[in-house]
Amino acid sequence: METESEPYVRLASLRQLHQVMADMNTARSLADTLQTVSDGAVNALGYEMACVNLVRPDGDLVVAAFSGNSAAEALITGRVGSRDSWDRRLAMGEEWGDLVFIPHTEGWVLDDDDVPQWFTDGPAPRFEDEWHPSDRLFAPMFTPGVQGGGSSGELLGVISVDRPRNGRRPGAWGREALQMYAFQAAIAISNARLRANMQRALVRLERDQQALRASEESFRQAFEYAPSGMAIAEMGGDQHGRILRTNDALCRLLGRPASAMRRYSFSDLVHPEDVGTLLRTSAEGGRAELRLGRRDGSYVWVSLRNSVVADAADGPRFLLTHVEDIEERKRRELQLAHRASHDSLTGLPNSAELRSRLSARLCRRTAQPGDLDSLDAAYGHPAFDAPAGHGFDFAPGVEAPGAYDHHVHTVAPEDGRDDGTKGLAVLFCDLDGFKSINDRFGHNAGDAVLIEVAHRLSRGVRDGDTVARLGGDEFVILADGLGKADAQDLAVRLRNEIIQPIRAEGRAVRVGASFGIGWAHCGMTADEVLKSADERMYVEKRSRPKQHRRAG
Numbered sequence: 092m093e094t095e096s097e098p099y100v101r102l103a104s105l106r107q108l109h110q111v112m113a114d115m116n117t118a119r120s121l122a123d124t125l126q127t128v129s130d131g132a133v134n135a136l137g138y139e140m141a142c143v144n145l146v147r148p149d150g151d152l153v154v155a156a157f158s159g160n161s162a163a164e165a166l167i168t169g170r171v172g173s174r175d176s177w178d179r180r181l182a183m184g185e186e187w188g189d190l191v192f193i194p195h196t197e198g199w200v201l202d203d204d205d206v207p208q209w210f211t212d213g214p215a216p217r218f219e220d221e222w223h224p225s226d227r228l229f230a231p232m233f234t235p236g237v238q239g240g241g242s243s244g245e246l247l248g249v250i251s252v253d254r255p256r257n258g259r260r261p262g263a264w265g266r267e268a269l270q271m272y273a274f275q276a277a278i279a280i281s282n283a284r285l286r287a288n289m290q291r292a293l294v295r296l297e298r299d300q301q302a303l304r305a306s307e308e309s310f311r312q313a314f315e316y317a318p319s320g321m322a323i324a325e326m327g328g329d330q331h332g333r334i335l336r337t338n339d340a341l342c343r344l345l346g347r348p349a350s351a352m353r354r355y356s357f358s359d360l361v362h363p364e365d366v367g368t369l370l371r372t373s374a375e376g377g378r379a380e381l382r383l384g385r386r387d388g389s390y391v392w393v394s395l396r397n398s399v400v401a402d403a404a405d406g407p408r409f410l411l412t413h414v415e416d417i418e419e420r421k422r423r424e425l426q427l428a429h430r431a432s433h434d435s436l437t438g439l440p441n442s443a444e445l446r447s448r449l450s451a452r453l454c455r456r457t458a459q460p461g462d463l464d465s466l467d468a469a470y471g472h473p474a475f476d477a478p479a480g481h482g483f484d485f486a487p488g489v490e491a492p493g494a495y496d497h498h499v500h501t502v503a504p505e506d507g508r509d510d511g512t513k514g515l516a517v518l519f520c521d522l523d524g525f526k527s528i529n530d531r532f533g534h535n536a537g538d539a540v541l542i543e544v545a546h547r548l549s550r551g552v553r554d555g556d557t558v559a560r561l562g563g564d565e566f567v568i569l570a571d572g573l574g575k576a577d578a579q580d581l582a583v584r585l586r587n588e589i590i591q592p593i594r595a596e597g598r599a600v601r602v603g604a605s606f607g608i609g610w611a612h613c614g615m616t617a618d619e620v621l622k623s624a625d626e627r628m629y630v631e632k633r634s635r636p637k638q639h640r641r642a643g
Contacts, residue, residue, distance in 0.1 A: 107134065107135045108131075108135040108136070108268070108272075110135075111127070111130070111131030111134065111135040112131070112272075112275050112279075114127045114131070115127045115128055115131065115275065115276060115279035116278075116279050116282065118279070118283060120283065120287065121280070121283040121284055121286075121287045122155075122156075123283075124279050124280055124282075124283035125143050125145065125155045125156040125280065125283075126156045126158075127279075128143050128156065128250065128276040128279065128280070129141045129142065129143045129156035129157060129158040129250075130158045131272070131276075132158065132250060132252050132269075132272065133158045133159045135272075136252070136265075136268060136269060136272060137255055137256045137257070137265075138159070138252040138253060138254060138255055138256070139159050139160075139253060139254035139255070139256060140157075140158065140159035140160050140163065140209070140252070140253040140254060141157075141158050141159060141250060141251070141252045141253075142154060142156070142157050142158075142167070142250070142251045142252075143155050143156040143157075143248060143249075143250055143276075144172065144177070144248050144249045144250075144251065145247070145248040145280075146174075146246055146247055146248050147171070150174040151171050151172065151173050151174050152171065152172050152174065152177050152206075152248065152249065153169065153170070153171045153172075154167050154168050154169060154170050154171075154172075154207050155168075155248070156168070159253075160209065163209035166207075166209065167207035167208070167209060170207035171207070172204075172205055172206035172207055173205050173206075176201075176204040176205050176206045177206060177249065179201075179204070180193065180201060180204075180206065180227075180229065181229065181231060181249070183197065184197060184198075184227070187266045187270075188266060188267070188270050189230070189231060189233075189270050189273065189274075190228065190229065190230050190231075190266055190269060190270055190273075191228070191229045191231070192226070192227070192228050192229075192260070193226070193227040193228075193229075194223070194226055195223040195224070195225035195226050198225050198226065198227050199225065201227070209253075210224060210225055210253075211224045212224060212225070213225070220259050220260045220262075221258060221259060221260075222254060222255055222258055222259060222260055224253075224254070226253075226260070227251065227253075228251065228252050228253070228261075228269075229249050229250070229251050230249065230250040230251075230252070230269050230270060230272070230273035231246060231248075231249050231273065232246070232247045232248045232249065232250065232273050232274075232276055232277035232280065233245060233246060233247060233274075233277055234247060234277065234281065235277060235278045235281050247277050247280055247281065248277075248280065250269075250272075250273050250276065252269065314336075314338055315338050315339065316338075316339075317338055317340055317413075318340060319340055319413065319414060319415045319416065320337070320338065320340045320341030320344050320345075320393070320413070320414030320415070320416070321337070321338040321340070321341060321411070321412070321413055321414065322334055322336065322337045322338075322341055322352075322357075322411075322412045322414060323335045323336040323337075323400075323409050323410070323411055323412075324356065324357065324409065324410040324412060325409065325410070326374060326399065326408050326409055326410045327408070331356075332356035332357055332358055332410070333353075333355075333356045334352050334353055334355055334356060334357070335353065335409070336349075336353075337349050337352045337353075341414050344383075344385075344391065344393075344414065344416055345360070345383060345384070345385050345386065345391070346385045346386035346387060347385075347386045351386075357369060357383075357395075357412070358370075360383045360384050361381055361382065361383060361384070362381065362382035362383070362384065362390050364382075365381035365382050368380075368381045369381060369395075372395060372397065373397070374397050374399055374410055375397065375398065375399050376396075376397065376398065377395070377396070377397040378394070378395065378396050378397075379394070379395045380392065380393070380394050380395075380417065380421070381393065381395065383414070391416065391418050392416075392417050392418045392420075392421035392422075393414050393415060393416060393417060393418075394414070394415040394417045395412055395413070395414060396412070396413040396415075397410055397411070397412050397413075398410075398411045398413075399411070431443075432444035432447075434559075434560040436538055436541060436542065436560075437541055437542055437545035437560050438545070439545050439549070439558055439559050439560045439566075440557060440558075440559040440560075441559065441560060442559070442560075442561050442562060444559065445557065445559035445561065445567055445569070445617075445621075446617040446618070446621075448557055448569065449517075449569060449611060449617040449620060449621075450616070450617045452501050452515060452571075452611065453501060453611060453612070453613050453614070453615060453616070453617070453620075454500070454613045500612075500613045501514065501515050501611055501612050501613050502514055502612050502613075503515075503610035503611065503612040504574060504575045504610060511574060512574065513572045513573060513574055514571075514572075514573065514574075514610050514611070514612065515569065515570075515571045515572075515573075515610065515611040515612075516568075516569075516570045516571075516573040516577075516578040516581070516608060516609075516610060517567065517568070517569060517608070517609040517610065517611055517620050517621065517623075517624040518567065518568040518570065518578065518581065518582055518585070518606050518607070518608055518609075518624065519561075519565070519567055519606065519607040519608075519609065519621070519624035519625050519627070519628040520548070520565065520566040520567065520568065520585070520589075520604055520605070520606050520628070521564060521565050521604070521605050521628055521632065522540075522544065522564035522565075522589070522602045522603070522604055523602060523603030523604060523605055523632070524601070524602050524603055525537065525540065525541075525564040525602050526564075528540055528595070528600050528602065532595065532596055532598070532600065533596070535595075535596055536595040536596040536598075536600065537595075539593070539594070539595040539596065540593050540595050540600065540602060541560075541564065543593045543594075543595075544566070544589055544593075544602070544604075545558065545560065545566070547585075547588040547589055547591075548566055548568065548585060548588075548589075550588070551581075551584055551585045551588050552568060552570060552581070552585075553570070555571070556568060556569060556570045556571070557569040561621075567621065567624070568581075568585070569611075575608075578608045579608065582606035582608060585604070585606070586603075586604045586606060589602060589603070589604040590602070590603055590604065605628055605629075605631055605632035605635070606628060606631060607624045607625060607626065607627030607628025607629065607630065607631055607632075608624065608627055609621075609623040609624030609625075609626075609627055610623075
């Protein structure tokens with residue numbers, strides 16, 4: 092580069108400098124940009140050697156590019172100098188605008204610091220502005236927009252140059268050219284970093300998108316080809332629970348096409364008795380066992396398991412429901428429960444189930460102040476006149492009927508007269524002559540008789556009444572809402588049904604039946620009720636002539 096004493100600058104040098112700046116801003120990568128900056132200081136600014144020291148994230152400076160001397164390039168490229176050492180260099184010497192010049196007379200103190208450097212000894216300058224091999228000239232590069240700001244801006248790096256080709260220290264024009272060049276280099280390096288960051292971000296975005304597409308495809312395949320039912324439904328808002336998407340397994344399970352499923356929500360498909368179960372099932376991690384309606388009108392037992400899926404970071408959320416067919420398991424469970432509560436021979440409720448149903452109607456608790464009013468209302472007379480044997484005792488700690496929430500007290504008609512009171516009748520039935528059938532014709536015939544008696548008793552009672560087999564040839568009927576005359580009429584009708592001939596083992600046999608009618612009311616236990624009916628049955632059996640106890 093020409094010195095400032097010349098009246099003009101050769102047009103070729105300006106063109107060369109312009110081309111270097113253009114190359115800096117069109118380099119393909121940050122590394123290419125840094126090398127272009129270093130090469131430009133040699134080719135356009137007229138220095139024999141140039142080095143670009145770039146600030147690393149940790150603050151230290153690394154030799155990122157070198158030009159002009161292959162031996163020096165191999166020696167120091169990639170080496171690191173500490174930020175403290177660089178701060179000391181930029182704070183000493185002479186300030187030429189934003190440039191820092193450290194003459195050889197001062198620079199000897201830097202010979203042993205940790206900044207990578209290449210220098211040679213030489214003779215003392217022959218004239219005032221001659222360049223000495225140990226002179227140092229640094230051009231700091233600051234963040235764009237801080238031109239002329241000196242150390243007040245963020246330091247990006249330092250261009251260090253050595254040995255001007257004309258052998259002289261740069262004059263005013265050369266200094267300004269290097270300062271402007273460092274400013275343009277800072278812009279080019281910042282842009283290159285930005286492009287590199289954008290390219291890395293684009294690569295990450297593309298990878299994320301590829302991963303998302305792969306994840307979505309994986310989810311789609313897992314959803315579509317899952318062996319059990321899957322559904323996606325809306326969550327929240329007016330359309331909460333509306334089915335958006337179903338897989339083939341769920342459509343096959345319910346016998347409904349996917350297009351039809353989108354017209355429903357799960358609340359539309361659930362069995363009416365299971366709506367409460369569905370509503371109590373939470374969205375996140377909720378589980379429930381309930382019945383869903385098929386297209387043919389039947390219902391299938393399923394297990395629902397919910398989870399919440401977010402469409403985006405803050406986007407709408409959807410309900411993912413896994414639907415598993417548990418019809419077979421539920422059928423086995425119901426069969427086991429039925430076997431536990433029903434007689435294996437007749438299919439009637441067994442003794443345990445009978446006591447459970449009876450106990451569910453009867454309440455017992457310690458009497459409290461105010462119970463007199465409830466008893467008066469229940470029996471129609473003062474509580475202290477309540478009939479003996481009802482179990483009402485107002486001593487502290489003794490159980491007595493009470494006013495339970497949502498409980499209608501069970502009362503009994505008066506003994507000795509029919510006052511129109513309706514109560515829970517307990518008919519205790521014992522077969523007459525059954526033992527002789529077992530003895531004469533065998534147990535198979537006896538079992539056939541018991542089965543047929545169970546059928547006749549079940550046909551002879553109302554819907555909602557209970558017919559249970561207590562054991563052996565003993566049966567019990569629970570019939571609610573009967574008066575004394577009604578209960579007696581029912582016993583007569585059932586006895587007349589039982590005494591009709593029964594086909595057993597190819598022959599017609601007959602059995603009789605004795606009925607005892609007891610009454611249940613709150614304050615009694617199930618065993619007390621059954622014992623009372625049993626005792627009345629034996630009274631009735633003994634009161635009848637033996638020849639009338641059975642027909643044939």
